[in-house]
Amino acid sequence: MGSHGAQALCAADTRHGAHSLHLRSVRPLPQTKVPNMKRHALILASTAVLLHATASYALAEDAPPAEASAPTSAAMTTPAMTGPLVANPKPTSFDLDALGSWYVTGAISGLGLWQNNRSPGDRRALSDLSNGQVFIQKTVGEWQFFLQAGAYSMPSLGTAYLAAHNATSAFYGVVPQAFVKYAPNDSFNIIVGKLPTMIGAEYTFTFENMNIERGLLWNQENAVNRGVQANYTSGPITAAVSLNDGFYSNRYNWLWGSLAYAIDKSNTLSFIVGGNTDQSTRVTAAAPLLQNNSRIVNVIYTHTQGPWTITPYLQYTSVPRNSDIGIDHSASTFGGAVLASYAVDSNFSLAGRVEYIGSSGNTSEGTPSLIYGPGSKAWSVTFTPTYQYKLLFVRGELSYVKASSTTPGYALGADFNKTSQARALVEAGMLF
Helix, strand or coil: CCCHHHHHHHCCCCCCCCCCCCCCCCCCCCCCCCCCHHHHHHHHHHHHHHHHHHHHHHHHCCCCCCCCCCHHHHCCCCCCCCCCCCCCCCEEEECHHHHHHHEEEEEEEEEEEEEECCCCEEEEEEEEEEEEEEEECCCCCCCEEEEEEECCCCEEECCCCCCCHHHHHHHCCCCEEEEEEEEECCCCCEEEEEEEECCCCCCHHHHHHHCCCCCCHHCCCEEEEEEEEEEEECCCCEEEEEEECCCCCCCCCCCEEEEEEEEEEEEEEEEEEEEEECCCCCCCCCCCHHHHEEEEEEEEEEEECCCCCEEEEEEEEECCCCCHHHHCCEEEEEEEEEEEEEECCCEEEEEEEEEEECCCCCCCHHHCCCCCCCCCCEEEEEEEEEEEEEEEEEEEEEEEEEEEEECCCCEECCCCCEEEEEEEEEEEEECC
């Protein structure tokens, strides 16, 4: 878990690493049109974010040296970020007297993408908004809160790309995360609302992670859930439990637990388990039937030293047989990944990810598909150089996915029969 996991647990995001395009199969979602009012609302929200970001950057350029009492990025633990991107060290704040100090930050960015073996409805080359979001929060006092609003896309390896206006509407809406936090002391807090997940080693939105795209293991995990979560820290131990709706199903039948041990200032080991305690029949873009009725186990280790951040992790998922909801055969996946980032200097860094995931079963047994057909396997490699100057950043990315033991109709490409996909991306924007 390391710096990002420990920070997240104490802040409210108890993910020990981090997610969000939840297309659990590689078949694309229908490119449904967003109603005009929703589309206009997204455009207005993104425009407001851009105007605020521009003003923030101008103020940052012209402002005199900050006073010692000025707010710093240490106060902004949400949204959690693994790096190499760094949040605004002097976020905008408003002193509201009895209501305390509120902070306003955000992310505005766009991306360009090229790919081969694209899914039907997807494009070989495209450009899109990746983040047009603003974050408002109160981080001090017994009662705190966090509100995230705007538009976003969530690119993920081996799945169709969904444009920001469609992704925002199909997944978590224009307010993807929002919660109230009760913190009676520094060791214990409870959060209630739309919460970031505890599962996995990658966060949901592009700016939060080492890479622009999320990985293959992340495709088995959830990203946002509604529920209640209790967090406790004592010395090197950080623990959390949560009752929530899993894959955003609106059925509160998922139970999670996490335990992290900070071995020393450079090394942290985390264990996370979660699962559906009942069953869920609701199917949406964010809540696929199989994954929303699964169990998930993560073991995550994070090492930070000097310019290096290295996070290897293992993941196991299982979907029990349940003929009542159409799952006539159990299925499972097992995978591992290594994420690493190296800071060349204060502005430039190199990040990479390698991963492998395999699934159980075969077509003749009637095993459901969790990847690219029953019994399929896949590996990926991703390379992401990043340059950040003050609030501005630009980064590129090359990624490659290779699948094997696939089933025609579940694999990649226009006819779902290809076994590889290469992508090249560039993302540029501002963290204000």
